[in-house]
Amino acid sequence: MTTRVGPDADPRTRVDGLGWVSRAVFPDDRVGLTVGGAPPVGHREVARYAVVPSVARARFLVPLGAPRAGAASLLAYNALRPPKVRAVRAVLGGLARFGGVGLASFPTLTVSVPAGVSAAEVLLTERLAADLGGRPLLAACGVRPPDPNGKPTLQLFTADGRPRGYAKIGWNDATRALVSAEAAALRALGGVADVADHPTPPRLLSETAWAGQVVAVIEPLPPAVRGVPVDDPPRIAALLAVARRGGPAGTPRPLAGSTFLARLAELAARAAAVESAGARAVAAVSALAHRHGDTGVEFGHWHGDWVPWNLGRHAGRLVAWDWEHSAPDVPVGFDLAHDAFQRALVLRGESADAAASAVDGHLGRHGERLGLDVAQRRLVADAYLVEMWLRTWRLADAGAGWNAALHPALLDVIEKRHSG
Numbered sequence: 222m223t224t225r226v227g228p229d230a231d232p233r234t235r236v237d238g239l240g241w242v243s244r245a246v247f248p249d250d251r252v253g254l255t256v257g258g259a260p261p262v263g264h265r266e267v268a269r270y271a272v273v274p275s276v277a278r279a280r281f282l283v284p285l286g287a288p289r290a291g292a293a294s295l296l297a298y299n300a301l302r303p304p305k306v307r308a309v310r311a312v313l314g315g316l317a318r319f320g321g322v323g324l325a326s327f328p329t330l331t332v333s334v335p336a337g338v339s340a341a342e343v344l345l346t347e348r349l350a351a352d353l354g355g356r357p358l359l360a361a362c363g364v365r366p367p368d369p370n371g372k373p374t375l376q377l378f379t380a381d382g383r384p385r386g387y388a389k390i391g392w393n394d395a396t397r398a399l400v401s402a403e404a405a406a407l408r409a410l411g412g413v414a415d416v417a418d419h420p421t422p423p424r425l426l427s428e429t430a431w432a433g434q435v436v437a438v439i440e441p442l443p444p445a446v447r448g449v450p451v452d453d454p455p456r457i458a459a460l461l462a463v464a465r466r467g468g469p470a471g472t473p474r475p476l477a478g479s480t481f482l483a484r485l486a487e488l489a490a491r492a493a494a495v496e497s498a499g500a501r502a503v504a505a506v507s508a509l510a511h512r513h514g515d516t517g518v519e520f521g522h523w524h525g526d527w528v529p530w531n532l533g534r535h536a537g538r539l540v541a542w543d544w545e546h547s548a549p550d551v552p553v554g555f556d557l558a559h560d561a562f563q564r565a566l567v568l569r570g571e572s573a574d575a576a577a578s579a580v581d582g583h584l585g586r587h588g589e590r591l592g593l594d595v596a597q598r599r600l601v602a603d604a605y606l607v608e609m610w611l612r613t614w615r616l617a618d619a620g621a622g623w624n625a626a627l628h629p630a631l632l633d634v635i636e637k638r639h640s641g
Contacts (some may be wrong), residue, residue: 230256232276232330239272239279241367245392246360246375248432249343253333260333267340268332268359271324273313283317283324284359289382291317291324294361297376297384297441299532301448308368345431348440348604349377349388352427358385370621372396377438384441386426391435395619403545404428404437410544416467418458420532439542446533446540451568455557455583457590459539464521464553470592471521471553476600477514481550482506485604488611496614501632505607508639513600519553519592527556528563545613554591554601555608557583562609566626573630577606577638606635 231254232243247254253264256276259591260266263578269285283291295314299307308448316323341347350358360375391400407425414421423440430436465471476482493499524531525546533540561583565576582599593601610631617623 225379232256236367237277237279238366241274242282242362242364242373245373245390245434246345246362247332248434251335251338251343253331254334255333257328257333258331260331263336266331266333266338267344268346268537269329270330270332271317272330273324273327276328278381279364281313281364282330282362283313283327284361284378285320285324285329287359287378287380287382288318288320288323289319289362290359290378290380293378293382293384294359294376297444298446303448304337318436342379343388345388345436346375346377348429348431349375349386349427352429353377353385353438360388369393370395370616371398380449384444386438388436388438389438393620395616397435399545399610400435400437402547403439403543404435406547407437408429408438413462413466416462418456418539419462419467420459420539421535422540422544423542442533442540442542443535446535449529449532449534449539451529451564455560455587456539457557457587459541460527460556461553461554461582461591463524463527463541464519466522471519473517474521475515475517476604477510479520479550481520481604482510482514483551484550485509485607485611488615492611492614492618495618498629498632499614500592501636502607502614504631505635505639506612509603509607512639513596513603516596516600518597518600520550521553522549523547523551523555523559525556525559526563526579527560528567529560551608552597552599552601552604554584554588554593554598555605556590558589558601559609560606573627574634577602577631577634580605603635603638606631606638610635 232239233254243254253261270282271285272279272475273281275285283294289339292314295310297312334343346358347362356379360377362375363382367402373390377385377386377388389400391397404425407422410422413419426438428437485506489502491629493503524541525548531541531543558580562576565571565579579603584602588598613624613627
């Protein structure tokens with residue numbers, strides 16, 4: 222691949238984030254993409270984007286031709302962003318209000334289609350507009366470095382700047398599975414509006430297959446939503462509402478013989494068949510069963526990525542998004558464990574060993590409010606760590622690559638705990 226830039230350069234040939242996003246959003250070769258020049262001969266222009274701040278350092282694709290939509294793409298939900306990002310977006314949003322004039326200093330990406338070819342046939346934005354009722358839509362997109370676990374996401378707006386949805390694009394095995402899982406989770410959560418303490422999830426607006434990809438359009442968050450502080454204490458009532466979906470507390474069941482343990486064993490066996498470290502996972506599941514098999518625990522649903530940056534507040538109610546790892550039939554307490562693990566690993570930059578200790582501490586402080594005694598808290602912590610390594614393997618096996626913070630370090634942590 223080449224990284225040249227010029228009037229005839231197609232950004233899909235690039236190896237950076239702009240190339241990755243362009244290939245995901247415009248996979249059909251009939252679509253023409255040109256930076257800084259006119260469309261190819263025989264093509265008609267159908268859309269234009271400002272490439273901010275430059276082709277070499279692209280961070281945003283801002284739609285041109287509808288200033289209110291362009292501004293909204295930069296200003297919507299700015300309160301959820303870190304202060305530095307918020308400030309940059311505020312400046313750019315102000316420029317976008319002046320349309321192409323305000324963004325004239327940035328390169329322009331022109332999208333075109335051949336004469337005689339319907340835009341609805343080759344453009345994802347046209348397909349999504351049809352799915353959402355037929356009104357024309359403009360799309361904006363953030364640009365990040367290529368990430369095999371990342372999903373290019375389109376912000377969809379009407380010309381007057383009204384947000385219509387977020388389109389997540391699953392483009393490889395790992396991300397297609399995540400997008401499909403979130404769509405399934407949001408469909409299942411359609412009846413939780415009246416469940417006391419259950420966080421409000423966004424609605425699934427559409428799910429479609431497109432050019433070998435899976436695309437889910439998620440309802441926009443409420444405009445006035447505000448993020449929760451990263452040091453917020455755990456919301457135990459909300460965690461229990463997620464686990465029980467409005468039902469009563471479940472009767473504790475032994476880990477041995479549970480469908481949860483059977484699933485872990487099946488995943489570990491699959492890992493062992495294709496990955497040398499998989500044998501260690503098989504041993505970890507066996508040790509988990511030996512150590513905790515007789516311990517009874519309540520099983521229920523979990524969000525799967527319960528962290529402060531996936532939570533907000535609106536109209537006095539908790540809002541939760543990014544349900545792509547949600548699943549049923551896990552030990553109640555997994556979301557509490559995940560919250561502690563990710564705060565340590567991501568927010569504080571600690572090791573997998575320290576993050577595992579943070580899980581123990583979090584469960585020790587708050588687990589009793591979930592109905593967990595000492596033995597159950599140990600089971601939840603040990604089972605969660607095995608679950609997390611298997612998630613890490615599953616994503617790697619689907620093409621996302623290994624998370625260096627968790628492999629092989631998390632297996633080392635698990636083995637040390639089981640031998641202690």
